[in-house]
Amino acid sequence: VTAPDHERLREDLAGYVLGGLTVDEQLALEAHLAECTSCRAELADLDPVPVLLDLAAPVAPSDDPAVGDDADEPSTEHDREPSAEPVLTAVGSTRAQAATDTPPAPNPTRPRRRGVLAAAGVAVAMLLAFAVGLVVAAPSEPAYGAPIALHAVGGSGAAGTVAVRAADHGTEVRLRLRQLPAATGTWYECVWWSDSGGRWSAGTFRPGPTASTDVELLAAAKLHPGWRVAILEHTADRPQPVTVLTTTT
């Protein structure tokens, strides 16, 4: 590796730990890391920083007065914990974009880099299996439950459904939203309740350029009977979010 190449690859360490390199860039950097002691040391130096960045991300308020229809629900320990970790984090979206002006929910593992690598690994495994005539079945996952209609509460008049399924480490929540307003200056926060765990804050997401958005969230808690989902709309011209959609259970 020439000195300019080394410097270019070294600078990619930032994109590597923060997420945001292309697969080709990641593979090139990882090949370089295998043979470059100084870059490995630099990576070890920088790698803890993103986890600390999560600590600087503000947590969405947990007792938002804008959510008016749960005022009669008893307060819980979680409601009072200012540092309660959001239990829902966005894990995928077809068109939604992460809000750039509001940090998403803490995401200590930065799944994008690992997700890309995992996807690459799966793709290689599938190709190998195909080459030798094997059929590799995808691991079976429980199906999502029937979609439940979200009830419009106010704001933009958006509509949509929510479906949930149990996951190994919690609950996956799939939102299919439509009639969304233009994304400029607007984003949403999804809030998930359980009947026994209080109210939990989810990550934020911004709708894409179309009026429809599919979003999948991962709740780091087991699904409890009586769960509820509400979507709060934040806009630049309002200091407080407004609940726009909620389940009616």
Place this chain on the structure above:
Amino acid sequence: VGVADALSALTEVQREVIDLAYYGQLSQSEIAEQLGIPLGTVKTRTFAALKSLRAELAQRGTLP
């Protein structure tokens, strides 16, 4: 743990790329497009920002 303080010690340009890359989850190419600057500049700037942040965190005892 002083992370917010460390972030505030960065230049505005450095905070901007950290915000876009980490909190905004934009790729390096997307940042270049959004800021209207070359990709190489984004990489140089992001690397410098992360190094500065690392140094600020070390200065505050958050990292060794």
